[in-house]
Amino acid sequence: MEKIKYSELRSTPKLWSLLFILALFIGAAALTVLYIEHNGHIVTGMNNQIVWGVPHVFAIFLIVAASGALNVSSIGSVFGKQGYKPVARLSSLLAMALLMGGLAVLVLDLGRLDRLIIAMTTYNFKSIFAWNVLLYTGFLGVVAIYLYAQMARGVPSFALKTAGMFAFLWRLALTTGTGSIFGWLVARQAYDAAIMAPMFIAMSFSFGLAMFILVMIGTCIMTGRRYGTELRTRQARLLGLFVGVVLYFTLIKHLSNLYVNEHIEFEKFILLNGGIYTLLFWVGQVFLGGIVPLFLLFHPKLDRKRNLVLLAALLVVLGGLAQLYVIIIGGQAYPLEIFPGYEVSSSFYDGVINSYIPTSLEFILGIGGVALALTITIIGMKILRIMPTNLSDDNVDINQE
Amino acid sequence: MKSLTAILVILLSLFSFSALSQEESKISFSPKVPKAVGAPHPEGNEFMRINHPKLLLHDRDKALRLGDREIGNSLKECVACHAVEGEDKQPVTYEDPQYFCRVCHDFVAVEIDCFTCHQAKPDDSILQRLLLERPAPLKQSQAELDNYLQANEQ
Amino acid sequence: MKNFTSKHSKKNNQATITRRNFLNTGMAAATFSLATGVTLMAYASNNDKVSGKTSRWGLLIDVNKCKSDCNDCVKACSNENGWELSEENSKTDAQWIRKIDLKEMASGREISLPLMCQHCESPPCVDVCPTGASFKRSDGIVLVDKHICIGCRYCMMACPFKARSFIHEKVPESQKKSGSPRGKGVVESCTMCVHLVDEGGTPACAIACTQTGNEAILFGDLYDPNSEISIRLATYQSSALRDDLQLNPSIRYQNF
Structure with a gap:
C-alpha cells in the first residue's frame, strides 16, 4: 500500500473540450439573464400565481446538494472513517462549487439584479431568507478553511477535526434554513410544516452524495485514474440508505397531511389528480428517483457495478429535481384557501389550479447553474491537488477506522 | 523627440479643432442646465x-x-x-x-x-x-x- | 371581535439596517455594528409623525351592501394608482384589488366582496422580506419600499391573501401616477392610498363605493373610539379573513 498522492488534473483535450462545452452552457445562461433583465419576467413562464419557477427548482437543488456533498468529508474527519479521507478534498470542493452554482441561479433570477448589494448590506433578521444569505456566504468561508486544513501540511489532527465539525454543524444549519424557507410559510396549504427542515436535510444527504458519486466516478473515467470497487460499494450502499430515508420522510409528510382534513384536497391534488405534478411525484420522484435506485443499489445479483451505480446516482439527481418541482411549483399551483367552505372566482385566478408553462429560458438559466458548479469543480481540480492519483482498493483501506 | 513633437502637434490640432467646432454648436465644457x-x-x-x-x-x-x-x-x-x-x-x-x-x-x-x-x-x-x-x-x-x-x- | 388596541403598544417593527441612515441621520436609534458598512438600526417609534399611538387606518367592508355586478372600487384603484389589467397579460399584470364572487358550498348563499392587502398587524410579508423593503408603518399601513426591494418574491409566497403582484415588464409612463410610483422588477400591492391618507384623504376605493350609493366600504381610524368605523365594529359582528392565522388585519368584513 503506497501513500495517497494527490495531483492536479492534466491538461488533456478531453478536459478542455468538456470545459468548452460547459462554457457554452454558462454563456447561454448569461445571455438569458441579460434578456430577462431587459424585458422583465414577462418573457419567462413565471407569473403572479407561480412566482417561483424552474430557476428556483435548480437553485434549491444545487444548494441542498451542496450541503450534502460535504458529507463525504464529514464522514472522514468528523466520524473518523479513514477510508473516506482520500476523497474528502473533492467533497469539500464540490460542496463549495454546487453552492456557488445554486446561489448564482437564485440571485440571477431576482427582479432587481442590480440591487444585489442591498441584499448583502440590508438585513431584516426576522426573515429566514436574510439568515440564509449569511448561512450561504458563511458556508463558503467555513468550507474554504476546512479545505485548507485538509490540504495544508502540518495541520494538527485536532484542528482538522474541529474545522470538520464546524463545517458539519454549519451545513446542518444551512439545510435547515433552506427547508425553513418553505416550512415557515404559514399561508399555503403545501408548506407550513416543521417536517420540511429535516426532510430537506435527508434530501441533501441523498442529492449531495449522488452528485458526488457522479463527479468522482466521472472524473476517474475521464482521467483514467483507478477507482476501487470497495469504495464504490460503500458509497453506493450509503446512497441507497439516504434514498430510503428521503422516501420515508416523503411518506410521513403525506400521511400526516392525509390525516388532517384541511389538507386532504391538497394531497388529492398532488397524489391523484394534479396532472404533471402527480406524474412527477409518482413516476419521477418515487419510482425513478426512489424505487429504481434502491433496486439498482441493493439487488444482490447486480453487484453494484460501476455503470449501475452511475445510473442510480443520475436517477437520484433527476428524481430530486422532480421532487423539488413538485414541492415548489406544485405547492404554488394549488390555490390559496382564503375562503374555506366557499366556491371562489375572480379575475386574479382565485380558487383555480394555477397553470405554469416553463419557458426554455428558465431551463437554460437553471442548467447554466449546474454547468457553473461543474466548471468550478473542474477548474478547482485542475489547479489544486484535489484528486488522488490512485483510489484502488489496495491503496484505500475503506474498512480502517 | 521627433515623434513626441508629432504627437503634440496632432493633439493640439485636434484640440483646437474640437474647440472650434464646439464654439460653432455653442457647447461648452460644462453641461447647459x-x-x-x-x-x-x-x-x-x-x-x-x-x-x-x-x-x-x-x-x-x-x-x-x-x-x-x-x-x-x-x-x-x-x-x-x-x-x-x-x-x-x-x-x-x-x-x-x-x-x-x-x-x-x-x-x-x-x-x-x-x-x-x-x-x-x-x-x-x-x-x-x-x-x-x-x-x-x-x-x-x-x-x-x-x-x-x-x-x-x- | 378582536381588540385592536390590545397589541398596539408593541414595539414598532421597522428594523432596517442602512449605512446611509445611520451615518446621515443618527436618529434616536439602537445601532449595532455587524461588520464594516453593515449596521443594524431600529427606528425608535416615538419619532413618527404618524405615530401608531394616535391612529390605525382600516376599512370595514359590508358584504351585504357589495353588489356582485359592481366593479367601481377596482376601477377607482386602477385610476388612482396607475395599474391596468389587460386581457392578454392577465396572469402577469398587477392587481391591487379584485372583486371575488363567493358561493357558500353548504348553504348556496352567494356573495361578492373586494379583496386587497389586508394590512395585517403581524404581516407575514414583513417577516419574510430579506431586506426590510416590506414594512408596516406605525399607523398600520403595510407598504413595499420599492427603493430597496430586490424582487425576490418571497413576500408573495408568504401572503395568505394573494394581495401582492410582481411587476413583470417595464411600466409605461401612462401607468405611473405622481402619488404611486411603479416600476419593473419589484413587488407592489394596495397602499391604502397612503399618499391620500397622509394628506387627510380617503382611499379611492372607499370614495368610489360611496359614490355608487352602495356604501359598502367604510374607511376610518380603528384606534379612535369615536370614529364611525370603530362604532360600527363595536356594534355589529364582523370578521377578519384567515382568522385562524391570528394576523389581526386592518381590513374587516361585516356580514361575512
Whole structure:
C-alpha cells in the first residue's frame, strides 16, 4: 500500500473540450439573464400565481446538494472513517462549487439584479431568507478553511477535526434554513410544516452524495485514474440508505397531511389528480428517483457495478429535481384557501389550479447553474491537488477506522 | 523627440479643432442646465447641485417610512419646477436626453434610477401650487443642512 | 371581535439596517455594528409623525351592501394608482384589488366582496422580506419600499391573501401616477392610498363605493373610539379573513 498522492488534473483535450462545452452552457445562461433583465419576467413562464419557477427548482437543488456533498468529508474527519479521507478534498470542493452554482441561479433570477448589494448590506433578521444569505456566504468561508486544513501540511489532527465539525454543524444549519424557507410559510396549504427542515436535510444527504458519486466516478473515467470497487460499494450502499430515508420522510409528510382534513384536497391534488405534478411525484420522484435506485443499489445479483451505480446516482439527481418541482411549483399551483367552505372566482385566478408553462429560458438559466458548479469543480481540480492519483482498493483501506 | 513633437502637434490640432467646432454648436465644457419655472432656490444653485442627493434620500425615507409629507424636497416638486419642454411643447420624459436630471447626469455618467418607477412628467396641480408659493424649509448653510439631516424628527 | 388596541403598544417593527441612515441621520436609534458598512438600526417609534399611538387606518367592508355586478372600487384603484389589467397579460399584470364572487358550498348563499392587502398587524410579508423593503408603518399601513426591494418574491409566497403582484415588464409612463410610483422588477400591492391618507384623504376605493350609493366600504381610524368605523365594529359582528392565522388585519368584513 503506497501513500495517497494527490495531483492536479492534466491538461488533456478531453478536459478542455468538456470545459468548452460547459462554457457554452454558462454563456447561454448569461445571455438569458441579460434578456430577462431587459424585458422583465414577462418573457419567462413565471407569473403572479407561480412566482417561483424552474430557476428556483435548480437553485434549491444545487444548494441542498451542496450541503450534502460535504458529507463525504464529514464522514472522514468528523466520524473518523479513514477510508473516506482520500476523497474528502473533492467533497469539500464540490460542496463549495454546487453552492456557488445554486446561489448564482437564485440571485440571477431576482427582479432587481442590480440591487444585489442591498441584499448583502440590508438585513431584516426576522426573515429566514436574510439568515440564509449569511448561512450561504458563511458556508463558503467555513468550507474554504476546512479545505485548507485538509490540504495544508502540518495541520494538527485536532484542528482538522474541529474545522470538520464546524463545517458539519454549519451545513446542518444551512439545510435547515433552506427547508425553513418553505416550512415557515404559514399561508399555503403545501408548506407550513416543521417536517420540511429535516426532510430537506435527508434530501441533501441523498442529492449531495449522488452528485458526488457522479463527479468522482466521472472524473476517474475521464482521467483514467483507478477507482476501487470497495469504495464504490460503500458509497453506493450509503446512497441507497439516504434514498430510503428521503422516501420515508416523503411518506410521513403525506400521511400526516392525509390525516388532517384541511389538507386532504391538497394531497388529492398532488397524489391523484394534479396532472404533471402527480406524474412527477409518482413516476419521477418515487419510482425513478426512489424505487429504481434502491433496486439498482441493493439487488444482490447486480453487484453494484460501476455503470449501475452511475445510473442510480443520475436517477437520484433527476428524481430530486422532480421532487423539488413538485414541492415548489406544485405547492404554488394549488390555490390559496382564503375562503374555506366557499366556491371562489375572480379575475386574479382565485380558487383555480394555477397553470405554469416553463419557458426554455428558465431551463437554460437553471442548467447554466449546474454547468457553473461543474466548471468550478473542474477548474478547482485542475489547479489544486484535489484528486488522488490512485483510489484502488489496495491503496484505500475503506474498512480502517 | 521627433515623434513626441508629432504627437503634440496632432493633439493640439485636434484640440483646437474640437474647440472650434464646439464654439460653432455653442457647447461648452460644462453641461447647459435648463432653466426652471418657479422661483429660484433660496439656498442657491450651487448648494442644490451639491446637496440634492442627500436631501432627496433623506426626505424620501421620511415620507415613505414615517408618512411625513411636509417635506421641502419632494421629487414631485423637483420634477414639476424643472420640467423641460420638447419640440411638441409638452414636457419631455426621462427617455429624452434633454430631461433636466439627465443633462448633468449624462455628462458625469452617473445613472439614476428614480424614473424607472417615478413619474417623470410634472403634475399640473403641483406646478400651479409651486408657481404661487415656494416650499418652506430653507437650509442655507452646510451646517444647517447637516443639522437637518441628523435631527431627530421629534 | 378582536381588540385592536390590545397589541398596539408593541414595539414598532421597522428594523432596517442602512449605512446611509445611520451615518446621515443618527436618529434616536439602537445601532449595532455587524461588520464594516453593515449596521443594524431600529427606528425608535416615538419619532413618527404618524405615530401608531394616535391612529390605525382600516376599512370595514359590508358584504351585504357589495353588489356582485359592481366593479367601481377596482376601477377607482386602477385610476388612482396607475395599474391596468389587460386581457392578454392577465396572469402577469398587477392587481391591487379584485372583486371575488363567493358561493357558500353548504348553504348556496352567494356573495361578492373586494379583496386587497389586508394590512395585517403581524404581516407575514414583513417577516419574510430579506431586506426590510416590506414594512408596516406605525399607523398600520403595510407598504413595499420599492427603493430597496430586490424582487425576490418571497413576500408573495408568504401572503395568505394573494394581495401582492410582481411587476413583470417595464411600466409605461401612462401607468405611473405622481402619488404611486411603479416600476419593473419589484413587488407592489394596495397602499391604502397612503399618499391620500397622509394628506387627510380617503382611499379611492372607499370614495368610489360611496359614490355608487352602495356604501359598502367604510374607511376610518380603528384606534379612535369615536370614529364611525370603530362604532360600527363595536356594534355589529364582523370578521377578519384567515382568522385562524391570528394576523389581526386592518381590513374587516361585516356580514361575512
